[in-house]
Amino acid sequence: MASAKDIKKRIKGIKNIQQITRAMEMVAGAKLRRAQTLAESAKSYAEKIQSLMQNLGSAIATIEHPLLVKREEKNVALIVITSDRGLCGAYNANLFKKVQAYFSENQGKKISLFCVGKKGNDFFKQRNYDIQYYSPSDNKIMTLDKVNELVGKLIKEYSLTSFDKILIIFSKFVSVMNQLPTERPLLPVEKIEEKKSRQVDYIFEPGPESLLEKLFPKYLENQLYNAIVESYASELAARLVSMKNATKSAGEMMDSLTLSYNKARQAGITKEILEIISGAEALKG
Numbered sequence: 001m002a003s004a005k006d007i008k009k010r011i012k013g014i015k016n017i018q019q020i021t022r023a024m025e026m027v028a029g030a031k032l033r034r035a036q037t038l039a040e041s042a043k044s045y046a047e048k049i050q051s052l053m054q055n056l057g058s059a060i061a062t063i064e065h066p067l068l069v070k071r072e073e074k075n076v077a078l079i080v081i082t083s084d085r086g087l088c089g090a091y092n093a094n095l096f097k098k099v100q101a102y103f104s105e106n107q108g109k110k111i112s113l114f115c116v117g118k119k120g121n122d123f124f125k126q127r128n129y130d131i132q133y134y135s136p137s138d139n140k141i142m143t144l145d146k147v148n149e150l151v152g153k154l155i156k157e158y159s160l161t162s163f164d165k166i167l168i169i170f171s172k173f174v175s176v177m178n179q180l181p182t183e184r185p186l187l188p189v190e191k192i193e194e195k196k197s198r199q200v201d202y203i204f205e206p207g208p209e210s211l212l213e214k215l216f217p218k219y220l221e222n223q224l225y226n227a228i229v230e231s232y233a234s235e236l237a238a239r240l241v242s243m244k245n246a247t248k249s250a251g252e253m254m255d256s257l258t259l260s261y262n263k264a265r266q267a268g269i270t271k272e273i274l275e276i277i278s279g280a281e282a283l284k285g
Contacts, residue, residue: 004264011257018250024087025243032176032236038141039173039229042222049222052215063209067155067189067216071164076111077132077154078102079186079224081170081231082120084137091171091179091238092119098169098181099124112163114150116142116228141232144225151221158187170227171234177241179234186223189216 002010080099082092103111114133115121121134133153135146157163166187172180 002260002264004261004268007257007261007264011254011261014250014254014257018247018254021243021246021250025240025247028236028240028243032233032240035141035229035233035236036173039226039233042226042229046222046226049215049219053219063212065189065209065212065216066159067187067220070188071161073106073109073164075163075165076106076109077114077157077163077166078111079114079116079150079154079166079168079170079227080120080124081168081228082115082117082123083231083235084118086119087242088235088239089242091235092123094179094181095120095169095171096123098183102167102169102183114154116150137228137232142225142228144221147221147225147228148217151217151224154187155217155220163187168224168227170231171238173230173233173237176237179238184223184227186220189219 078099080095082095086092099113110130112130112132113120113124115124115131116135116137118136121131121136124131133150135142135150154163154166158166165185168184168186170182170184172182174180
């Protein structure tokens with residue numbers, strides 16, 4: 001059995017860890033609230049873009065655009081959005097499983113990875129996956145400039161037929177307790193059905209082709225940015241829950257060690273009393 005002194009040292013160490021996990025829990029909670037606000041703002045913009053695409057529905061159906069062309073899926077690109085740091089439970093591990101499952105289900109295809117986040121890049125690099133692009137998130141949401149740069153690169157690669165399909169794999173924010181690894185198609189652009197309730201025939205100036213040439217990149221940038229924002233919120237939620245559980249476990253461990261410390265201390269006191277009594281009895285004899 002450990003001595004009372006050793007147990008006391010362990011209690012002190014666990015108490016320090018508990019203070020750190022509690023602080024990280026509070027920081028994650030504050031950042032999560034800001035991320036949720038940002039996600040709501042991004043969602044409003046996405047709805048407007050979606051509405052505009054729906055208004056162009058009939059025009060899109062008649063236009064032959066490189067980003068609308070569906071080809072046989074021989075070369076696929078996966079944009080994998082992970083975190084830069086750990087301490088967020090199974091957040092990254094679930095995304096890795098999702099990517100590996102996609103590889104298992106599509107063994108006849110050449111699959112390349114575009115990694116956003118250090119954890120994903122490190123994991124797949126160690127296992128010799130084909131990584132075409134890497135950008136750390138710097139523990140925050142990827143900037144719009146970087147998003148635009150990545151989308152521009154993807155549009156160019158798709159137009160040159162380097163890839164036949166491009167997907168985003170990210171963690172969808174469902175709730176603080178639930179984050180769902182999700183697969184979302186990015187290219188080719190899915191043809192959006194025109195609003196059935198639309199009563200107005202729009203006159204496009206310039207023509208639909210010129211408008212779509214500018215609108216498609218914005219639409220794709222928005223799709224990717226939304227996935228990044230949701231991933232960031234999911235990461236913070238996972239870290240919040242993980243640190244909360246760690247704080248609770250530290251408290252339970254301290255309670256257990258405190259009980260052990262009291263027992264060890266009591267045993268020491270009892271031993272000292274017995275030694276005194278034995279010494280007194282020996283002196284009498």
